[in-house]
Amino acid sequence: MDLLTLRSCTMRFGGLTAIADLSIGLAAGDLLGLIGPNGAGKTTIFNMITGIYRPSSGQVLFDGHSIVGLKPNQIADRGIARTFQNIRLFPSMTVYETVQAAYSKGVKYGLIHAVSRCGPFHTSEEETDRAIAELLEYFELETVRNEIAISLPYGQQRKVELLRALATKPKLLLLDEPAAGMNPSEKVALMGLIERVRSDFRVSILLIDHDMRVVMGICKRLVVLDYGVKIAEGSPREIQCDSKVIEAYLGEPTE
Amino acid sequence: MRLHKSGLMLIAAIVTGFAISRFEHLINPYYYQVLIYIGINIILASSLNLINGFAGQFSLGHAGFMAVGAYTSAVVTSQLHFASSSMLNTAAFSLALLLGGIVAAIFGLLVGIPSLRLKGDYLAITTLGFGEIIRVIVQNLDFLGGARGFTGIPKLTNFVWVFSTVAIVILLVSNLINSTYGKSFLAVRDDELAAETIGISSTRVKVIAFVTGAFFAGVAGALYAHFVTYINPAQFSFLKSFEIVVMVIIGGMGSIFGVILSAILLTILPEMLRSVAQYRMVVYSLLLIVIMITRPRGLFVRTRTAKQSVALKTLR
Numbered sequence: 381m382d383l384l385t386l387r388s389c390t391m392r393f394g395g396l397t398a399i400a401d402l403s404i405g406l407a408a409g410d411l412l413g414l415i416g417p418n419g420a421g422k423t424t425i426f427n428m429i430t431g432i433y434r435p436s437s438g439q440v441l442f443d444g445h446s447i448v449g450l451k452p453n454q455i456a457d458r459g460i461a462r463t464f465q466n467i468r469l470f471p472s473m474t475v476y477e478t479v480q481a482a483y484s485k486g487v488k489y490g491l492i493h494a495v496s497r498c499g500p501f502h503t504s505e506e507e508t509d510r511a512i513a514e515l516l517e518y519f520e521l522e523t524v525r526n527e528i529a530i531s532l533p534y535g536q537q538r539k540v541e542l543l544r545a546l547a548t549k550p551k552l553l554l555l556d557e558p559a560a561g562m563n564p565s566e567k568v569a570l571m572g573l574i575e576r577v578r579s580d581f582r583v584s585i586l587l588i589d590h591d592m593r594v595v596m597g598i599c600k601r602l603v604v605l606d607y608g609v610k611i612a613e614g615s616p617r618e619i620q621c622d623s624k625v626i627e628a629y630l631g632e633p634t635e
Numbered sequence: 636m637r638l639h640k641s642g643l644m645l646i647a648a649i650v651t652g653f654a655i656s657r658f659e660h661l662i663n664p665y666y667y668q669v670l671i672y673i674g675i676n677i678i679l680a681s682s683l684n685l686i687n688g689f690a691g692q693f694s695l696g697h698a699g700f701m702a703v704g705a706y707t708s709a710v711v712t713s714q715l716h717f718a719s720s721s722m723l724n725t726a727a728f729s730l731a732l733l734l735g736g737i738v739a740a741i742f743g744l745l746v747g748i749p750s751l752r753l754k755g756d757y758l759a760i761t762t763l764g765f766g767e768i769i770r771v772i773v774q775n776l777d778f779l780g781g782a783r784g785f786t787g788i789p790k791l792t793n794f795v796w797v798f799s800t801v802a803i804v805i806l807l808v809s810n811l812i813n814s815t816y817g818k819s820f821l822a823v824r825d826d827e828l829a830a831e832t833i834g835i836s837s838t839r840v841k842v843i844a845f846v847t848g849a850f851f852a853g854v855a856g857a858l859y860a861h862f863v864t865y866i867n868p869a870q871f872s873f874l875k876s877f878e879i880v881v882m883v884i885i886g887g888m889g890s891i892f893g894v895i896l897s898a899i900l901l902t903i904l905p906e907m908l909r910s911v912a913q914y915r916m917v918v919y920s921l922l923l924i925v926i927m928i929t930r931p932r933g934l935f936v937r938t939r940t941a942k943q944s945v946a947l948k949t950l951r
């Protein structure tokens with residue numbers, strides 16, 4: 381059974397149909413790439429999955445249950461985490477605190493323990509601290525743990541955002557243009573990181589990018605979107621030769 | 636380690652309070668009164684800081700919760716006043732403070748659930764409205780004295796009560812904010828949507844902040860009522876709410892230390908300006924304007940927040 385299934389989803393904004401009758405399946409452990417020109421509706425799909433938008437029609441199934449109509453935080457609880465195209469870090473927080481915020485939901489104590497510092501507070505905080513330290517080391521961010529996250533270089537901010545998403549222990553990770561604004565060598569490093577994250581954290585990944593090189597390099601399967609319609613699906617090689625895809629990206633051939 | 640430090644601080648504060656209260660009769664009554672007001676204002680400003688500064692929800696109804704606490708506790712002690720025994724009086728007053736807080740917290744919940752769906756200016760207006768509704772209701776309840784006010788409240792508030800509560804409030808707020816759990820408050824303030832996508836229920840966080848803040852406003856109101864011994868609805872108008880909001884803003888939203896200092900400063904300032912009599916409020920207002928122009932993010936913001944504002948500017 382697929383981990384995530386979109387069944388004939390449609391998203392309309394007034395008279396505009398952003399997504400039309402889209403069906404996608406993503407198996408557990410998959411790394412599926414979602415590509416398409418600007419304005420194709422890629423981010424809209426993410427917003428639909430994460431509950432920011434409610435699809436006008438169609439079903440979104442996660443782990444066999446419908447998640448349509450759930451609030452974003454409930455969907456996050458089910459195990460879907462995401463990053464944003466334009467990075468959305470918490471402007472007042474350090475790198476460490478940002479990850480802490482992602483853990484704030486999973487602590488083993490409540491408000492009373494937090495304010496009185498008794499009961500399971502200290503053991504829970506130590507556990508969290510160890511887990512965060514491990515994560516920071518994995519992402520090579522331990523040297524900047526006490527820096528304000530948004531004051532870091534762009535590439536590192538992306539990493540912090542990815543780390544924040546992973547800290548919620550998701551089953552599915554949605555990455556919205558993780559390579560945007562990076563130079564080619566950073567992109568190669570990022571591709572390696574995403575691949576490692578997928579196997580080390582056992583997450584399935586749905587990745588958006590319009591940089592063909594990024595997606596072609598790591599995704600085994602791609603879905604191509606144009607004007608909200610799925611125009612092709614298959615392995616990177618198949619996609620590269622698909623006439624519809626070439627048309628969408630480069631325009632129609634002239635006589 | 637931290638537990639030891641904060642626990643010791645709390646005990647030290649209470650012991651100091653007791654020591655000073657032994658010499659209460661030696662302190663000039665006027666200074667004594669100002670000291671008590673400083674304490675009550677620190678409680679009010681710190682609890683509002685939890686709502687405005689840490690959870691990022693702009694509330695203008697704090698005086699309403701203060702009124703609820705003041706009247707509730709006044710009813711309790713007027714029913715349970717023992718002229719002879721100070722032990723029983725202490726017990727009755729503890730109960731009154733607690734009930735004042737709890738009833739205010741219940742009002743916080745009732746007001747919070749519908750209004751916290753709103754954001755920014757809309758929330759501010761709504762909470763302002765609710766604060767006024769509470770005041771007007773009290774004004775029309777005859778058993779609370781209506782517009783004539785509630786008289787004959789026993790004078791039970793003293794230095795120890797006020798500053799023990801101050802120490803507890805400061806300790807609780809700082810414990811909360813420095814815990815992993817408390818980071819969800821800051822996350823909602825910083826970016827509600829991003830907070831939701833990491834599983835934080837923003838509604839829950841806002842309601843918790845609102846109810847906790849209302850609880851301590853209620854306790855502060857109870858302390859106030861048992862110090863002035865006479866309360867009337869006009870004391871809890873929106874002007875009082877504004878006064879508390881100004882303390883939070885001048886101190887620096889989300890700065891525990893800054894808000895304490897500004898509560899002290901803004902309590903003393905109008906007293907010091909008594910010498911210029913009728914121009915007092917003019918000077919006071921001018922000072923506020925000057926502070927806001929020169930230190931728009933608050934008088935006592937930490938360096939970290941200053942750095943953050945630079946980062947924010949470059950981002951925009």
